[in-house]
Amino acid sequence: MRLLLPALLAVAGFVGTVKGHWLGEISHQGFAPFAGANYPVFRNVKDYGARGDGVTDDTAAINAAINAGNPCNRGCASTTQTPAVIYFPAGTYLISSSIKPAYFTQLIGDASSRPTLKATPNFAGFGLIDSNPYYTEVLNWKSQNVFFRQIRNFVIDTTNIPPATAATGIHWPTSQATSLQNIVFNMPATPDVVHVGLFMEEGSGGFLTDLEFNGGATGASMGNQQFTMRNMKFNNCKTAIIQIWDWGWTYSGLSINNCQVGIDMSNGNTMNVGSITLIDSSFTNVPVAILTSWTENPNPATVESLVMENVVLDNVPVAVQGPNGRTLLAGGSTTINGWGIGHSYGSSGPTSFAGPVTPNSRPGILLNNGRYFTRSKPQYESVPVSSFLSVRSAGAKGDASTDDTAALQNAINTAVSQNKILFLDYGIYRVTSTISIPPGAKIVGETYPVIMSSGAFFNDINNPKPVVQVGKSGQQGQVELTDFIVSTQGRQAGAICIEWNLASDAGNPSGMWDVHVRIGGFTGTQQQVAQCPKTPGNPAVNDNCLVAYMGMHVTKGASGLYMENVWIWTADHDIDDAQNTQITIYAGRGLLTESENGPLWLWGTGSEHFVLYQYQFAGTKNIFMGQIQTETPYYQPTPNALVPFPVASALRDPDFQAQCAGVEGNCAAAWGLRVVDSSDVLVYGAGLYSFFSDYSTACSTFDAGQTCQQRITSVEGSATNVNLYNLNTIGTREMLTRDGRRVAWYADNQNTFASNVAVYKSN
Numbered sequence: 001m002r003l004l005l006p007a008l009l010a011v012a013g014f015v016g017t018v019k020g021h022w023l024g025e026i027s028h029q030g031f032a033p034f035a036g037a038n039y040p041v042f043r044n045v046k047d048y049g050a051r052g053d054g055v056t057d058d059t060a061a062i063n064a065a066i067n068a069g070n071p072c073n074r075g076c077a078s079t080t081q082t083p084a085v086i087y088f089p090a091g092t093y094l095i096s097s098s099i100k101p102a103y104f105t106q107l108i109g110d111a112s113s114r115p116t117l118k119a120t121p122n123f124a125g126f127g128l129i130d131s132n133p134y135y136t137e138v139l140n141w142k143s144q145n146v147f148f149r150q151i152r153n154f155v156i157d158t159t160n161i162p163p164a165t166a167a168t169g170i171h172w173p174t175s176q177a178t179s180l181q182n183i184v185f186n187m188p189a190t191p192d193v194v195h196v197g198l199f200m201e202e203g204s205g206g207f208l209t210d211l212e213f214n215g216g217a218t219g220a221s222m223g224n225q226q227f228t229m230r231n232m233k234f235n236n237c238k239t240a241i242i243q244i245w246d247w248g249w250t251y252s253g254l255s256i257n258n259c260q261v262g263i264d265m266s267n268g269n270t271m272n273v274g275s276i277t278l279i280d281s282s283f284t285n286v287p288v289a290i291l292t293s294w295t296e297n298p299n300p301a302t303v304e305s306l307v308m309e310n311v312v313l314d315n316v317p318v319a320v321q322g323p324n325g326r327t328l329l330a331g332g333s334t335t336i337n338g339w340g341i342g343h344s345y346g347s348s349g350p351t352s353f354a355g356p357v358t359p360n361s362r363p364g365i366l367l368n369n370g371r372y373f374t375r376s377k378p379q380y381e382s383v384p385v386s387s388f389l390s391v392r393s394a395g396a397k398g399d400a401s402t403d404d405t406a407a408l409q410n411a412i413n414t415a416v417s418q419n420k421i422l423f424l425d426y427g428i429y430r431v432t433s434t435i436s437i438p439p440g441a442k443i444v445g446e447t448y449p450v451i452m453s454s455g456a457f458f459n460d461i462n463n464p465k466p467v468v469q470v471g472k473s474g475q476q477g478q479v480e481l482t483d484f485i486v487s488t489q490g491r492q493a494g495a496i497c498i499e500w501n502l503a504s505d506a507g508n509p510s511g512m513w514d515v516h517v518r519i520g521g522f523t524g525t526q527q528q529v530a531q532c533p534k535t536p537g538n539p540a541v542n543d544n545c546l547v548a549y550m551g552m553h554v555t556k557g558a559s560g561l562y563m564e565n566v567w568i569w570t571a572d573h574d575i576d577d578a579q580n581t582q583i584t585i586y587a588g589r590g591l592l593t594e595s596e597n598g599p600l601w602l603w604g605t606g607s608e609h610f611v612l613y614q615y616q617f618a619g620t621k622n623i624f625m626g627q628i629q630t631e632t633p634y635y636q637p638t639p640n641a642l643v644p645f646p647v648a649s650a651l652r653d654p655d656f657q658a659q660c661a662g663v664e665g666n667c668a669a670a671w672g673l674r675v676v677d678s679s680d681v682l683v684y685g686a687g688l689y690s691f692f693s694d695y696s697t698a699c700s701t702f703d704a705g706q707t708c709q710q711r712i713t714s715v716e717g718s719a720t721n722v723n724l725y726n727l728n729t730i731g732t733r734e735m736l737t738r739d740g741r742r743v744a745w746y747a748d749n750q751n752t753f754a755s756n757v758a759v760y761k762s763n
Contacts, residue, residue: 020089020090020110020112020113021089021110021111021112021113021379021381022380022383022384022385022387022388023085023087023108023110023111024044024087024089024110025385026385026388026390026423027390027393028041028042028425028446029390029392029393029425030042030083030085030392030398030425030426030427030446030447030449031392031397031398031399031425031426031427032081032082032083032426032427033398033399033400033401033427033428033524034081034400034523034524035069035081035082036069038069039069039082040068040069040084041083041084041085041425041426041446041447042084042085042087042426042446043065043066043068043084043085043086043087044065044087044089045058045061045062045065045086045087045088045089045093046089047065048061048062048064048065048068049061049064050062050065050088050093051091052088052089052090052091052092052093052115053091053092054091054092054094054116054118055094056094057094057095057096057120058093058094058095059095059096059097059099062086062093062095062099063099063100065086066084066086066099066100066101066102066105067102068084069082069084070082071084071102071103071104071105072102072103072104073100073102073103073140074133074135074140075140076103077141077142077145077577077578077579077580078103078104078141078145078146078147078575078576078580079103079104079575079576080104080148080522080523080575080576081523081576082102082103082104083104083105083148083426083447083448084102084104084105084106084447085105085106085108085426085446085447086101086105086106086107086108087108087109087110088107088108088109088110088115088153088154089110089115090109090110090112090113090114090115091115091116092115092116092118093115093116093117093118094118094119094120095117095118095119095120095123095128096119096120096122096123096124097123097124097125098125098126098127098128098129098130098133098171099117099128099129099130100129100130100131100133101129101131101149101151103141103146103149104147104148104149104447104448105149105447106149106150106151106152106447107129107150107151107152107154108150108151108152108153109152109153109154110153111152111153111182111379111380111381112381112382114153114154114155114182114184115153115154115155116154116155116156116157117129117154117155117156117157118157118159118160119157119158119160119161119167120160121160121161121162123158123160123161123167126168126171127168127169127170127171127199128156128158128168128169128170129151129156129169129170129171130171131146131149131151131170131171131172131173131174132146132171132172132173132174133171139173139202142580143173143174143175143202143203143204144175144202144203144204144225145175145573145575145580146173146174146175146178146203147174147175147176147177147178147567147575148177148178148448148516149174149177149178149179150178150179150180150181150514151170151179151180151181151183152179152180152181152182152183152379153181153182153183153379154182154183154184155183155184155186156169156170156183156184156185156186156197157186158185158186158187158188158195158216159186159187159188159215161188161195163188163190163192163193163194163195164192164193164194165194166194166195167187167194167195167196168195168196168197168198168199169185169187169195169196169197169198170183170185170197170198170199171199171200172198172199172200173200173201173202173203173224174200174203174205174206175203175204175205175206176204176205176206176567176569176606176629177514177516177565177567177569178205178206178207179206179207179208179209179514179565180198180208180209180211181208181209181210181211181376181377182209182210182211182376182379183210183211183212184211184212184213184214185197185198185211185212185213185214185216185219186214186215187213187214187215187216187237188215188216189214189215189216189236190215193215193216193217193238194217195215195216195217195218196216196217196218196219196220196221197213197216197218197219197220197237198211198213198219198220198221198222199220199221199222200221200222200223200224201223201244202223202224203224203225204224204225204226204629205224205225205226205227206224206226206227206228206604207227207228207229207564207565207603207604208227208228208229208230208232209229209230209231209232209376209564210231210376211229211231211232211233212232212233212234212235213232213233213234213235213237213240214235214236214237215235215236215237216237216238217237217238217239218237218238218239218240218241218242219234219237219239219240219241219259220232220234220240220241220242221241221242221244222241222242222243222244222246222249223243223244223245223246223272224245224246224249225246225247225248225629225687226246226247226248226249226627226629226685226687226728227246227249227250227604227627228250228252228565228603228604228626228627228685229249229250229251229252229254230251230252230253230374230603230626231252231253231374231376232251232253232254232255233254233255233256233257234254234255234256234257234259234262235257235258235259236257236258236259237259237260238259238260238261239259239260239261239262239264240254240256240259240261240262240263240286241254241256241262241263241264242264242267243263243264243265243267243273243276244267244272244273245267245270245272245273245274245752246273246274246275246276247274247275247687247728247730247751247752247753247754248274248275248277248627248685248686248687248726248728248754248756249275249276249277249627249685250276250277250278250279250626250627250684250685250726251263251276251277251278251279251281252278252279252280252281252371252372252374252603252626252684253280253281253371253374254278254281254282254283255281255282255284256281256282256283256284256286256289257283257284257285257286258284258285258286259286260286260287260288261286261287261288261291262283262286262288262289262290262291263276263278263289263290263291264291265290265291265292265293265304265306266291266292266293266304266323267293268293269293269323270293271293271298271299271300271303271304271752272752273303273304273752274303274304274305274728274751274752274753274754274756275302275304275305275306275307275342275685275726275728275751275756275758276304276305276306276307276726277307277627277684277685277725277726278290278306278307278308278309278311279308279309279310279311279372279684280309280310280311280371280372281310281311281312282311282312282313282314283311283312283313283314283316284314284315284316285314285315285316286315286316287316287317287318288316288317288318288321289311289313289316289318289319289320289331290306290308290319290320290321290329291321292304292306292320292321292322292328292341293322293323294306294322294328294341294354295322295323296354300750300751300752301343301352301748301749301750301751302342302343302749302750302751302755302756302757302758303751303752304341305340305341305342305343305726305751305756305758306320306340306341306342306758307338307339307340307342307357307725307726307758307759308336308338308339308340308357309336309337309338309357309359309360309684309725310335310336310337310359310370310371311335311336312334312335312336313331313332313333313334313335313336314333315333316331316332316333317330317331317332318330318331319331319336319339320339320341328341328354337356337359338356338357338358338359338360339355339356339357340353340354340355340357340725340758340759341353341354341758342726342756342757342758342759343744343748343749343756343757343758343759344357344757344758344759344760345736345743345744345757345759345760345761346760346761346762346763347763349743349744350744350748350749350757353758353759357759358761360682360721360723360761361680361721362682363598363599363621363622363680365506365598365599365622366598366599366601366622366624366680366682372601372624372626373509373562373599373601373624374601374603375509375511375562375564376513377482377511377513377514377564378442378480378482378511378513380421380444383421387419387420387421388420388421388422388423388444389411389414389415389418389420389421389422389423390423390425391407391408391411391422391423391424391425391429392425392427394407394410394411394414395407395410395411396408396411396427396429397427397429398425398426398427398428398429398449399427399428400427400428400430400452400524401430402430403430403431403432403454404429404430404431405431405432405433405435408429408431408435408451409435409436412435412436412437412438412441412443413438415441415442415443416438416439416440416441419440421442421443421444422441422442422443422444423444423446424443424444424445424446424449424484425446425449426445426446426447426448426449427449427450428449428450428452428524429449429450429451429452430452430454430489431451431452431453431454431467432453432454432455432457433457433465434457434465434466434467434468434469435451435467435468435469436469436472437468437469437470437471437479437481438471438475438477439471439475439476439477439478439479439502440477440478440479441479441480441481442479442480442481443480443481443482443484444482444483445482445483445484445485445515446483447483448483448484448485448514448516449484449485450484450485450486450487450518450524451467451468451484451485451486451487452486452487452488452489452524452525453467453487453488453489453492453495453497454488454489454490454492458488458492458494458495459491459492459493459494459495460493460494461493461494461546461549461645461646462494463494464494464495464496464549464550465494465495465496466496466497466498466499466553467486467488467495467496467497467498468486468497468498468499469498469499469501470498470499470500470501470502470510471500471501471502471503471558472501473501473555473557474501474503474557475501475502475503476502476503476504477502477503477504477510478502478504478505478508478509478510478560479502479504479510479511480510480511480513481511481512481513481515482512482513482514482515483513483514483515484515484516485515485516485517485518486498486515486516486517486518487517487518487519487520487522487525488519488520488525488527488547488548489524489525489526489527490525490526490527490531490544490547491543491544491545491546491547492546492547492548492549493546493547493548493549494549495547495548495549495550496548496549496550496552496553497517497519497548497550497551497552497568498515498517498551498552498553499552499553499555500552500553500554500555500558500561501555501557501558502558502561503557503558503559503560504559504560504561505560506559506560506599508560509560509561509562509599509601510560510561510562511561511562511563511564512561512562512563512564512566513564513565513566514564514565514566515566516566516567516568516569517551517552517567517568517569518567518569518571519547519548519551519569519570519571519585519587520532520547520570520571520583520585520587521571521572521573521574521575521576521583521585522571522574522575522576523576525547527545527547527571527583527585528574528576528577528583529574529577529581529583531544531545532544532545532547532583532584532585533581533583533584534581534582534583534584534634534635534695535584535635536635536638536694536695536696537638537694538638539638539639540639541586541639541643541644542584543644545584545585545586546585546586546644547570547585547586547587548570548587548588549587549588549589549645550587550588550589550590550592551568551570551587551589551590551591551607551610552568552590552591552592553589553592553594554591554592554593554594554595554600555594555595556594556595556596556619557595557596558595559595559596559597559598559599560599561595561599561600561601562600562601562603563600563601563602563603563605564601564603564604564605565603565604565605566602566604566605566606567605567606567607567608568590568591568605568606568607568608568614569606569607569608569609570585570587570608570609570610570633571583571585571609572608572609572631572633572634582634582695584634584635586611586644586645587609587610587611588610588611588612588645589610589611589612589613589616589645589651589653590607590608590610590613590614590615590616590630591605591607591614591615591616592616592618592651593615593616593617593618593620593623594618594619594620594652595620596619596620596621597621597622598620598621598622598623598680599622599623599624600620600622600623600624601624602623602624602625602626602628603626604626604627605625605628605629606628606629606630607628607629607630608629608630608631609631609632609633609634610633610670611633611636611641611644611645611670612641612645612653612654612670612671613654613670613671613672613673613674614630614631614632614670614671614672614673614688615628615630615671615672615673615674616652616654616671616673616674616675616676617674617675617676617678617681618651618652618674618676618677618678619652619676619677619678620678620681621678621679621680621681622680623678623680623681623682624682624684625681625682625683625684625685625686626684626685627684627685627686627687628673628683628685628686628687628688629686629687629688629689630672630673630686630687630688630689631689631690631691632669632670632672632689632690632691632692632708632709632712632731633670634691634692634695635692635694635695636666636669636670636692636693636694636709637666637668637669637693637694637709638694640656640666640668640669641654641656641668641669641670642656642657642668652676654671654674654714656668659740663710663711663740664710665707665709665710665733666693666707666708666709666710667709667710667711669690669708669709669710669711669712670709671711671712671713671714672686672688672689672690672712672713672729673686673688673712673713673714674713674714674716675714675715675716675719675722676714676716676717676719677716677717677718677719678719678722679718679719679720679721679722680720680721681719681721681722681723682721682722682723683723683724683725683727684725684726685725685726686713686724686726686727686728687728687729687730687754688712688713688727688728688729688730688732689729689730689731689754690708690709690712690729690730690731690732691708691730691731692708692731693707693708693709693731699731700730700731702746702747702750705733706729706730706731706732706733706746706747706755707731707733708730708731708732709731709732709733710732710733710734711732711733711734711737712729712732712734712735713727713729713735713736713737714736714737714738714740715736715737715738715739715762716738716739716740717739719762720762720763721762721763722762723759723760723761723762724736724757724759724760725758725759726756726757726758727744727756727757727760728751728754728755728756729746729754729755730753730754730755732746732755733745733746734746735749735755735757736757736760738762743760744757744760
């Protein structure tokens, strides 16, 4: 009788009586300061009538949960004011039309027992989950501005839909700070099937991990500017991946099994795919692993650049197939150590190649069983709710006005002392001095709460202070941080948003997952259109709009840091403005890494719109990067990078006054990537973009000569084993320089919209 009790309770209507993941059990006290006192941040779909019994149509109930509180939905440009977590306990939720999440909304299933979204046979809609609907001929939200979204812990099931009827699991045209995680797509596996698991056609992403696709015509069909995807399994799909278009895409940990084609990057010979980087992956029983339309004289010159490293084949007759069935690389049962197509640079170049690539020399400290180390975001599936401490229960308000410094610090210290996980209920936690995170801390945010600096303590440009400080100098241990934002309010010329001092063991590193720096451009920051409007043509600096000294600083003594889907962003527009109006705010430096020993892993990170640089690695080593993405400030060169932040020699800032002497063009512009006196810095995909000159995009095309800025990537000094795969630049003439000397020129490497260098090795 005991074994039958849960089923009997469900039949009797007592659905949801069996406890599940802690996220469904914890008391939810999240408060959205600008959405009204009664706005519900957390919604359990069963509280809105969903049953999850596999029989009842739960579509209306789920969408009711999404739409509670009047969130940003149809016709709304974007918002940070109405965050939401839509939680699904374990069960099977039958749906007959699309689930349509609102802006700034997360769909989260029980991580300990993934719920299933199962389509009815007569399902109608573009995706069981349609994250960006076509209410008209264009997407509801501009795909390049769809930020801060997650879907995780689901089974997406289209097997009820007839195989020959078009069906899509998830429609996902999104951009930065978004993610899909821990999702299985189940589709029919019949000869006539036309189902697609995942479809995206636009955007500026992004990160995906831990996805499995079973059956279907296509596992994932994708077009987007850039993406990092890791740990993806494809079983019995006709085609595992169709690459519709991209500028740069990094795949790691693909496992493609019993599919007819692994990755189709030919897209019907349209020449729309810029580049793909494929590492640490396997193909098993796949007739053609990679399908491309590349020929010996491509037009443009570097289209469909491809770099593969450490790719295992098992019963794969053709590794790379070109047009008309031509074999470019034979397969078999073997390991591809390194192979590619594109332009290569070293001490000279370019060299056009289609053949072997000398694989990177990989430091053992970055590896786990021969592959680059990875670790998925912890969700604490087996941890009881009693092991969590709520920051609001500990006295913090999160109302964007109260000084929460003491309450937040006390909550962190208490959680560590009691060996508990701190639950950062949604809110905007204003702090007026540094928040210290000691070794042993674990912090989990509820749909991106904000720790926001304010006041004079952070306002001295000559005496910068960290807002959030992880470990103090010399401390050792481990920290886990997930799902929150660090920001600033008003003038904060001395604010270092995150300072990382902690030394962690390389075999058990500390981690940041979905932790973002978001500076300006949202309600509560006092750094919006009203305070910091754009001023094209006017080089004068509004002193009140100096909003941060640095995004993140990994200091010399820090080590063992794993970063995944971390976006360090100085806002270029006001997210809470109805027209997404552009703004001009000044933040000095993006991500500075000075760790003397490493290792650091950066999976799917971005850094944008900082005055001096987006990424700088100085005196460091043992660095892995997967598909980094940058943008230069839109206002430069009016003013240029010489102002308003003075050169700090102790931080090894670029000295544009000296470096630009005798250099033509717009030289004093922010570096996308700068590597100084560092070794073993390995970049597997980089999109370094300069779209604007004084807010005009006229400079960023090939016809215009890519004149937005002169240089964007710099390798300097005693740098060794600094290697880049698929460097993509936009708006820049000198794609890469070594000690101030040009290495790669944009016109030699024309790709789709970007210029591309497939392989660069420093020595």
